[in-house]
Each structure stands twice: as C-alpha cells, then as structure tokens.
Amino acid sequence: MQVNKPENFNENVIKALSQPNLKKVIRRTTDKAESKRAEAVASFPEFEKARLQGQKVKDHTIKHMGHYLAEFEKNAIAQGTIVHWASTAEEASKIVLDICRQHQAKTVTRSKSMLGEEIGLTHAFDNSEIERIETDLAEHIIQLAGDPPSHIVWPAMHRSREDVVKLFREFHKDPTQSEEIVDLVASARRDLRAKFLNSDIGISGSNFLLADSGSSCTVTNEGNAELTITPPKVHIVTAGIEKLVPSMAHAVPLLRLLTRSATGADITQYITFHNGPKRPNDADGPEECHIVLVDNGRTKMLANGMKEMLRCIRCGACMNHCVVYKHIGGHAYGSVYPGPMGSVLTPHLNSLEVANKQTHACTMNGRCEEVCPVNIPLPSLLRSLRAQSWEQKYEPLTNRFFVNVFAQVAKRPRLFQFASACSLIAMKIFSRNGWIRFMPMASGWTRNRDLIAPDTNTFMQQYNAQQKAKKLTTKP
Amino acid sequence: MSEANTNAVLSASDVIQCRNISDKKVGLFVTCLVNAMRPSIGFAALNLLEQAGCSVEVPQSQSCCGQPAFNSGDDEGTRQIAYQTIEHFEHFDYLVVPSGSCAAMIKKNFIEVFKEQPHWLARAKHLASITHELLSFLVDVCDFEPAGVKLDGTYTYHDSCSGYRSLGVYEQPRKMLATVEGLTQKPLNGHSECCGFGGTFCVKYSDISNEIVAEKTQNILATDAQYLLGGDMGCLMNMAGKLNREGHSKITALHTAEVLAGMTEELVSVKNAGK
Numbered sequence: 106m107q108v109n110k111p112e113n114f115n116e117n118v119i120k121a122l123s124q125p126n127l128k129k130v131i132r133r134t135t136d137k138a139e140s141k142r143a144e145a146v147a148s149f150p151e152f153e154k155a156r157l158q159g160q161k162v163k164d165h166t167i168k169h170m171g172h173y174l175a176e177f178e179k180n181a182i183a184q185g186t187i188v189h190w191a192s193t194a195e196e197a198s199k200i201v202l203d204i205c206r207q208h209q210a211k212t213v214t215r216s217k218s219m220l221g222e223e224i225g226l227t228h229a230f231d232n233s234e235i236e237r238i239e240t241d242l243a244e245h246i247i248q249l250a251g252d253p254p255s256h257i258v259w260p261a262m263h264r265s266r267e268d269v270v271k272l273f274r275e276f277h278k279d280p281t282q283s284e285e286i287v288d289l290v291a292s293a294r295r296d297l298r299a300k301f302l303n304s305d306i307g308i309s310g311s312n313f314l315l316a317d318s319g320s321s322c323t324v325t326n327e328g329n330a331e332l333t334i335t336p337p338k339v340h341i342v343t344a345g346i347e348k349l350v351p352s353m354a355h356a357v358p359l360l361r362l363l364t365r366s367a368t369g370a371d372i373t374q375y376i377t378f379h380n381g382p383k384r385p386n387d388a389d390g391p392e393e394c395h396i397v398l399v400d401n402g403r404t405k406m407l408a409n410g411m412k413e414m415l416r417c418i419r420c421g422a423c424m425n426h427c428v429v430y431k432h433i434g435g436h437a438y439g440s441v442y443p444g445p446m447g448s449v450l451t452p453h454l455n456s457l458e459v460a461n462k463q464t465h466a467c468t469m470n471g472r473c474e475e476v477c478p479v480n481i482p483l484p485s486l487l488r489s490l491r492a493q494s495w496e497q498k499y500e501p502l503t504n505r506f507f508v509n510v511f512a513q514v515a516k517r518p519r520l521f522q523f524a525s526a527c528s529l530i531a532m533k534i535f536s537r538n539g540w541i542r543f544m545p546m547a548s549g550w551t552r553n554r555d556l557i558a559p560d561t562n563t564f565m566q567q568y569n570a571q572q573k574a575k576k577l578t579t580k581p
Numbered sequence: 582m583s584e585a586n587t588n589a590v591l592s593a594s595d596v597i598q599c600r601n602i603s604d605k606k607v608g609l610f611v612t613c614l615v616n617a618m619r620p621s622i623g624f625a626a627l628n629l630l631e632q633a634g635c636s637v638e639v640p641q642s643q644s645c646c647g648q649p650a651f652n653s654g655d656d657e658g659t660r661q662i663a664y665q666t667i668e669h670f671e672h673f674d675y676l677v678v679p680s681g682s683c684a685a686m687i688k689k690n691f692i693e694v695f696k697e698q699p700h701w702l703a704r705a706k707h708l709a710s711i712t713h714e715l716l717s718f719l720v721d722v723c724d725f726e727p728a729g730v731k732l733d734g735t736y737t738y739h740d741s742c743s744g745y746r747s748l749g750v751y752e753q754p755r756k757m758l759a760t761v762e763g764l765t766q767k768p769l770n771g772h773s774e775c776c777g778f779g780g781t782f783c784v785k786y787s788d789i790s791n792e793i794v795a796e797k798t799q800n801i802l803a804t805d806a807q808y809l810l811g812g813d814m815g816c817l818m819n820m821a822g823k824l825n826r827e828g829h830s831k832i833t834a835l836h837t838a839e840v841l842a843g844m845t846e847e848l849v850s851v852k853n854a855g856k
Contacts, residue, residue, distance in 0.1 A: 122788055428775045432792040466786055468779025468793075469652060470742035485693070491654030504653065504785070512650045512658030515613075518665060521644035525617040540825055549784030553791035554822035557618060564611050564620035568639055 108253055111439035111451055114462040121437040127263065131434050134262040138425040141369025142476065149365060159362045160480045162355045163347075163416035166316075167407070173316040173349050174398070180319030184381030186394040194224040194454070197399045201226060201308065201341055204395055205235055208339055210305035216323065216330035217241035218310025219257050219419060220343050222441045223454060224399060226308070238300045240329040242293055249276045255435030257442060258367050258421040263434055297329075307333040307391065309379075311344035312363065312418070313356040314396075320378045321348075321396065322356060324363065328375045340391035342379070345399050347415040353378070359418055362478035366420035402453040409493075411486055414449050416479040423473035423483060429466050438463055445473040445483040452490055461494040525563050532558050605723070607635040608673035610666070612683045613645040614814040622814060625842035626679040626715050633723035635677075640669045646683040648780050651690055659694045660701075667691070667704050675722070676712045679838055680813050681744020682780075684714035689747055714744055716812050716837055720753035726760060727841045733763040736840075737806035739797075739820065740773040741813035754812060754837045761840060767804040771797070778819040794823045802829060808845075809834040 109117045121127055146152045166173055178188045191197035201224075205213060213235055215221060230237035239248040243261035247254060249272045254260030261269075266284065273292050274280045281292040309330050311321040321342050323330040334340045350356045364370045383390035406414055424430040424444025435443035440451040440460065448463040464487045473483045494500060514521050535544040536558030543551045550556055561567065607630055615622045623639075630637045642665060650658035666687065670676045678684040688709045695702040719725040736758065744750035758764060777783060777793025797820055801809055809824075809832055811817050821834035833849055 118786070118789060122792065128792070428777065428793050429786075429789055432789055465782070466789065468742070468775045468777065468782045468790075470775035470779070471746040472742070472775065475746055488652065488654070488693075491652070492656050493654070495654035495656070500653070508650055508653045508655050508658060508781075511645075512647075512655060512661055515644040515647065515650070516658075516661040516665060518642040518644045518669075521613070522616075522641075525613065529617055540822075542826075547784075549787045550822070552787050553826070554794065554819065555825040556822055557818055557825075559618055559620065561620055564616040564623035565639075565641070567620055568623070569641075 109436050109439035111455060111460040111463065114437065114439060114460075114466065117437040117439050118433050118466070121433040126265065127434050128432060130263055130265050131431060134256070134259050135425045135431050138258075138368065138421070142366060142422060142425070143369075145365040145369040145371070149361075149371075152362075152365075155358050155362055156478050156480055158358045159418075159478060160416060162350055162359060163418075163479055164412075166349050166351060166355075167347070167412055167415050170346065170349070170407075173351060174346060177314055177316040177319055177349060178398075180317065181381065181396055182319070184319045184394075186319060186381040186396050189395060189397045190400075191224075191397055192400045194399070194401045197224040197343060197397050197401065198226045198229040200397050201343060202229055202233060202235075204339065204341055205233075205306055208305060210235055210339075212236040212238060212300065212304050213306045213308055214238045214240050214301055214304035214333045214337065215244075215308045216310070216325065216333040217244045217260070218308075218343060219254075219441060220310050220345050220399060221308065222254060223345075224343065224401065226343065238297070238304065240297055240301065240327075240333050241325070242290065242327055242329075245293055245297065246272060249273075253436065254441070255443065256421060256424060257419050257446075263436065301329075301332045302336050304333070304337045306339040306341060307335075307337040308341045308343065309334055311342050311348050311396075313350050313359065314344055314348045314398075315351075315353055315356060315378070316349055317352040318378075318380065320353075320380045322360075322376065322378050324360065324373050324376050326368075326374045331375060331377055334377075334379060334391065335389050338391060339393045340379070340382075340395070342394075342396040343399060344396065345401070346403055347417070359479075363418050363420050366418075366422040366476070366478040402450075406453045409453070410489060411449065411453065413481050414446070414453075414486060416481055417446055417450075418479060419446075420478055422476045422478065423481075426472045426476045428468065428470065428472070433466075445487070446481070449483060449486045449490065457490065457494055457497065458499050461490070461499045464490040464494065522563065522565050526566060529559060529561075529563060532556070533560070536560070605635045606674040607637045608670045608676050609637050609639045610643055610646070610670065610676055610678045610683065610687070611639065612678060612680045612814065614818070615679055618818060619814055619836065621844055621848055622679050622836040622838055625836065625838035625844050626677070628842040628844075629715070629719055629725070629727075629838055630677060630723075632727075633719055633725040635675075635723065638673070642669045646678075646686040647691075648682065648686050651686065651694070652780050652782075656694045659690075660698075663691050663694065663705065664701070667701070667708050671704055671708050671711075673711065675718065676708065677715050677718050678712065679715040679836065680815070681714050681741045681748055681750055682813055682815060684712055685743040685747040688712045714748050714750055714812065716754045716757065717744075717748060717750045720756055725757070727757055728760070729762075730760065730841060730843050731762040732808075732840055732843075732845050734807040735765050735767050735805070736808040736810045737767045737769040737801060737804040738772060739769060739776060739801075739809065739811040739816060741811055741816045742773070742775050744812050745773045750812060754810070757841055758810070758837065764808075764840075767806040769804055770800045776816045776820050778813075778815045780815065783819060790819075791823075794819055798823050798827065798829070801832065807832060808840070810837050810840060812837050 246261040313322040451460040541556040647662035691705040777790040783790040
C-alpha cells in the first residue's frame with residue numbers, strides 16, 4: 106500500500122471517499138466502539154468524577170514534568186533499567202537500533218506501540234538487517250499487508266475479514282482453510298508462537314510510566330506484550346514523556362477511563378507493570394532492560410499553549426466519534442495519529458505547514474471533546490492551530506481572500522446589509538422554484554446540495570419597511 | 582449609595598434570577614443567514630419574544646457573529662466584527678439569537694480573541710453573560726409557554742451541535758413543541774450527530790460534508806416525519822438542501838421558532854407551490 110502524506114490531505118480524502126467499501130469497514134468498528142463506550146459509561150456512575158480526576162492527575166504531572174521525570178529515571182535505574190533520552194524521533198529510533206546491533210540481534214518482536222510508529226521504528230527496522238515481527242494481531246495483519254495503521258487502537262480496522270483470510274493464506278506457514286475468526290486467530294497464534302520464543306529482543310511501548318517505582322505499564326487484550334517482553338534476553342521500552350504519572354494510585358483512575366473509552370471494557374485481559382530486568386530469584390524475564398524516553402515535540406506543545414494535549418491517553422474515542430474520521434478513515438490524514446487528536450498532534454510532530462489542512466477538516470461539532478476521558482478541548486486546540494496557521498499564512502490564497510473580504514464587509518454593518526440585499530438579487534437570477542441547483546461562487550455548496558432561494562427581501566429591509574409604515578400610521 | 586447606583590452594579594447573572602421582571606429589554610441579533618436566507622425566522626423570533634413579554638429592539642448596526650473569520654483562524658478579523666457587536670448590544674438586558682452556533686460564538690468565543698485586550702475582554706464577558714439562544718431564552722428566562730398553536734403532523738428534531746453541546750439546548754424546544762396541538766414527535770436516530778454543515782467546512786470539504794449529510798438525511802427519512810425541525814438555519818439549510826437535491830419533497834424543514842409563532846401555514850404553502 107502506498108503511504109499517504111499529510112501534506113496531500115485533500116487528495117487523500119478524494120481517494121478515501123472513492124473506495125467503495127471503506128466506509129462500511131470503518132463503521133463496523135466505530136459504531137461498535139461507540140455503542141460499547143456508551144454502555145460502559147452508563148454503567149460507571151463515577152465516570153464524570155473519574156475523568157476530572159484523570160485530568161487533574163495528568164495536569165499535575167505535566168506541570169511538574171521535570172520533577173517526575175527525574176524521579177522516574179532514578180527509580181528505573183535503581184531497578185537496573187538503562188534509561189535513554191531522545192529529543193527527536195530520529196534520535197529515539199537510532200538508540201533502539203544501536204541497542205539491537207550491540208546485541209547482534211537478528212529478530213525483534215514488537216508489541217503494539219503508537220510511539221514506535223511515531224519515531225519511525227518500523228521503517229528503521231525494515232531498512233536494516235534486523236527482522237521486525239509485529240505480535241499484536243492487528244499489527245500482524247497490517248505488517249503482512251504492508252499497510253500503515255489506520256487507527257490508534259485498531260490499526261487494521263480498514264481491513265475486512267476477507268482481506269485477512271487472503272493475507273493469512275498467503276503468508277502463514279500452515280494456513281487455515283476456515284474463514285471463522287477463531288480459526289484465523291489460531292492460525293496467527295501458530296505462526297507467531299515460535300517467533301516469540303526465538304526473538305533476540307522484545308520491544309514494547311508503555312501506557313503509563315510510574316515515577317515512584319520506575320515501572321512501565323502495558324495494557325493489552327492478547328497477552329502479546331508479555332510474550333514479547335519475557336522470553337528475549339533484552340527488553341526495550343519506548344515511551345513518550347507524557348506517559349508519566351506519579352504512582353500506581355494515579356495510574357488506576359486513568360486505566361479505568363482508558364479501557365472504557367477505548368473498547369467499552371471495564372478492564373482489559375492483560376495489564377502488566379514491568380519492573381526492570383530479571384532479579385536473582387525470578388523464574389524468567391529479560392536480562393537487560395532499556396527505556397527510551399522520547400520528547401519529539403512534546404515540550405514544544407507545552408510551550409505552544411497545547412499542554413492539554415499532553416493529557417491524551419490514546420484511547421481513540423475522539424476518532425470513533427468523529428463524523429469526519431468515520432467517513433474518510435485514518436489513512437487519509439497521512440500521519441501516524443489520525444482523527445481529532447492526530448490533527449492536534451501532527452503539526453507538532455511534523456510541522457504545521459505540512460499538516461494544517463487537517464485542522465480545518467473538522468465541523469467544530471464538539472463530539473470529540475464530549476467523549477474525551479481527560480477533557481481535552483480538542484476543538485479549541487484545533488481552532489488555535491488554525492489561528493497559528495493563519496498568522497503563518499499557510500492557507501490557500503483564495504481562502505484568505507474570501508475570509509478577508511468577508512471580515513472587512515462584516516465589520517461595517519451597513520455595507521454588510523447592502524451586500525446581503527445584493528446577494529439576494531443574485532440568487533434570484535439562479536433560482537428555480539425556490540431552489541438553486543447551481544450558482545457560481547457557491548459551487549462548493551451546490552455541488553452536493555441545493556441552496557434554498559428566498560423570494561423575499563432581507564429581514565432588515567422588511568423590518569425597516571414595517572417600522573416606517575408603523576410610524577406613518579401612528580402619526581396624528 | 583443611591584438606589585440607582587445599586588441597580589447599576591447588579592451583575593447580569595442577578596438580572597437573570599429575576600424571572601418575572603416585565604419589559605425585559607431584548608436586542609435581537611438576527612444572524613446573517615436568517616437575515617438573507619430566511620427572514621421569517623427573524624419575524625418569528627420577534628413575535629415569540631413579544632409574546633413572552635419582552636420589549637424587543639433590532640439594532641440596525643448588526644452583521645454577522647464572526648464565525649467564518651473565527652473558525653478560519655482570523656483572530657483580527659473576528660475582533661473587527663466583534664467590536665461593533667459588543668458596542669451595539671451591550672446596553673441591552675439580553676442579547677437573543679435565533680441560532681445556537683451564533684449564540685455560542687458570542688457567548689463562548691468572543692472572549693477567546695480578546696485575551697490580550699483587558700478592556701474589550703471585560704466588555705466581551707459582559708456581553709457573553711447577557712447572550713442567549715432564542716429557544717432556551719424563552720423557556721429558561723421567560724418561562725414562556727406557547728398557547729393556541731396548531732400544526733397537524735409529525736416532526737423530528739435535529740439538535741444542532743453548538744446549541745446542544747456548548748449551550749445545553751435540548752429540553753427547551755421539545756417542551757414548547759409539546760404544547761403545539763396536533764403535532765407529535767418522531768425520535769431521530771443520531772439526533773445530536775453533526776449534519777456536516779460546520780460553516781465554512783461544508784464548502785471547504787464539500788465532499789466529506791456531503792457524505793455526512795447524506796447519512797443524516799437517511800436517518801431523517803427513516804422517521805417518516807413530515808417536518809424536520811431545528812434551531813439553526815445553517816444546519817437546516819444543509820439538510821433541507823440535501824433532501825431537495827435527492828428529490829424528497831414530502832418533508833419540510835422549519836425553524837422551531839417558525840412553528841411556535843404559528844407561521845407554518847404560509848411557509849409550507851410557499852414551499853409546496855414551488856414543487
């Protein structure tokens with residue numbers, strides 16, 4: 106699959122809308138996610154309290170980021186973990202590859218991590234001599250298909266069961282002839298089991314980093330993170346610095362919010378806190394542990410008035426509930442993170458110049474903010490990125506021209522009233538039976554819908570005429 | 582302190598508490614879409630506000646709330662538009678708008694562009710405190726109950742995003758519509774899901790907007806209702822325009838105020854005459 110670029114957003118959208126089955130496969134997942142989340146929230150009366158608490162935990166940690174990072178580093182080192190710092194994506198993926206090369210790794214297993222995608226780890230491995238094995242079922246599917254992820258929780262949601270059947274038959278050693286989900290899962294399990302056991306290095310992401318213990322937490326449904334981490338001799342965690350929370354007690358409310366907001370489940374099958382390398386009496390576990398703490402634009406977001414975005418716990422609820430995402434899917438955004446949260450993140454991870462169109466692909470309907478488990482004001486962050494983009498003059502000249510003319514006219518009410526009256530005259534020319542099917546300058550509207558054509562004067566004209574008539578009749 | 586001075590320092594929130602004060606001085610902000618595209622909504626608003634005991638003025642110096650500039654990121658353009666809205670409406674007891682999104686713009690977003698101008702920020706905050714969406718104002722502030730309104734048929738209701746999410750408008754229109762004789766509600770699947778209008782969004786991303794509104798119209802048609810009602814002209818124009826393009830002429834889109842003011846007969850006949 107050809108990878109979309111964020112700067113080609115408009116072309117990506119056209120491509121997405123022309124795919125006949127895309128909307129159907131997206132909706133199969135997002136509709137279910139939406140209704141399951143609604144059920145989960147309805148049966149969790151403390152939800153509003155929990156999200157306020159979650160927001161406070163995140164805000165507190167972000168405010169004291171330096172303090173908690175130092176504490177985390179100290180405690181992680183005390184556990185025997187080697188801590189690395191990376192300020193950019195390139196630095197982070199180089200650190201990971203260097204560790205793998207020092208250990209002469211031939212294969213690495215990886216459990217799903219959006220940060221890994223963000224720092225370009227998948228490409229870095231694919232361009233190296235080291236074989237990358239994705240162990241999350243959905244990541245396994247898109248690795249076979251050669252696709253980038255299209256959702257942060259269900260990266261293969263753009264693929265149908267039929268696609269999966271084809272892929273498994275082509276790539277699995279001992280493929281199933283069945284098309285039943287349970288048999289397909291078994292086929293993936295057979296294929297992956299030996300790879301888990303023979304991997305040289307396991308790489309995971311992290312859902313939470315606990316400052317007071319130096320632990321990292323993974324939340325999965327398949328147990329693949331545990332199998333990725335335990336058998337190999339070396340474990341590498343890659344994590345964004347915003348994953349930090351002060352302690353396990355602080356992670357728990359966020360965990361409750363995360364699983365309910367992501368899949369509607371009260372809890373996932375596996376939640377594991379990883380505490381450095383194997384200790385003398387441990388039965389198993391890695392002999393060496395590394396954690397790579399990644400900034401990659403996060404401190405820039407703090408400085409850029411986007412600190413609320415660092416609350417994000419990557420549940421995907423904003424995209425599941427986004428009317429735009431639901432119609433165009435994740436690939437159209439051309440970035441690792443799609444949907445509302447992606448449209449705020451990408452300008453910081455990449456650049457606003459490249460990713461400003463996404464900030465406009467939003468109706469400002471507020472649904473994402475309504476469902477966000479940590480109250481991120483996504484629409485107003487998007488709006489503020491639009492303001493920055495306006496300042497930097499990234500918008501197409503025609504857009505700027507029309508908005509400028511509009512504002513210049515609208516700030517002069519009498520001129521605005523005159524222009525409104527003129528526009529009605531123009532509309533009358535194109536109107537048939539009270540509707541306009543096509544009108545130049547309004548083709549953005551009339552391409553897809555009719556425009557109501559009033560056969561009256563403006564409200565102000567009528568109102569003023571009425572007032573005048575009243576005055577005349579009341580005069581003695 | 583004299584009595585006059587005491588009154589002068591009353592905050593707007595105190596004024597809202599006094600439900601039964603008669604002769605509320607209301608400035609009607611018509612909105613640019615109502616002004617040009619559907620003047621009847623403006624007259625319906627006037628009619629209802631007067632029925633509710635308000636003395637209504639329509640300041641001549643008004644244009645647009647500034648959403649096109651604000652949502653495009655043009656803060657300076659937004660300020661230029663906001664200055665005169667503040668100047669011409671701040672002296673009223675209330676600013677009332679027959680649109681959730683324009684009301685939310687004045688109530689929630691003006692303050693966003695005046696963060697660095699304390700004088701204007703204070704005035705914007707005052708204006709925000711007296712600004713109301715029409716339908717919620719009639720119920721929440723005026724305790725208004727429409728009387729003697731008749732309309733035979735069924736309606737379904739689209740809750741526009743700004744009114745619903747930013748301003749919490751949901752019960753008020755339904756409560757008033759329940760008093761209309763002969764009118765029954767048919768619930769709309771996805772009643773608060775965006776219709777795809779989004780102001781400039783619908784022309785900038787016309788094709789995405791089209792996909793969204795196409796789904797909306799499917800849900801609307803599934804109700805088999807005769808009237809599609811709402812509180813925002815932008816959304817109504819979008820949904821009605823799509824329904825008309827698809828050739829569905831049996832359903833009529835109306836603003837709730839038009840129904841409550843009993844203006845449907847002439848409006849419906851105008852629409853059907855064109856078919």
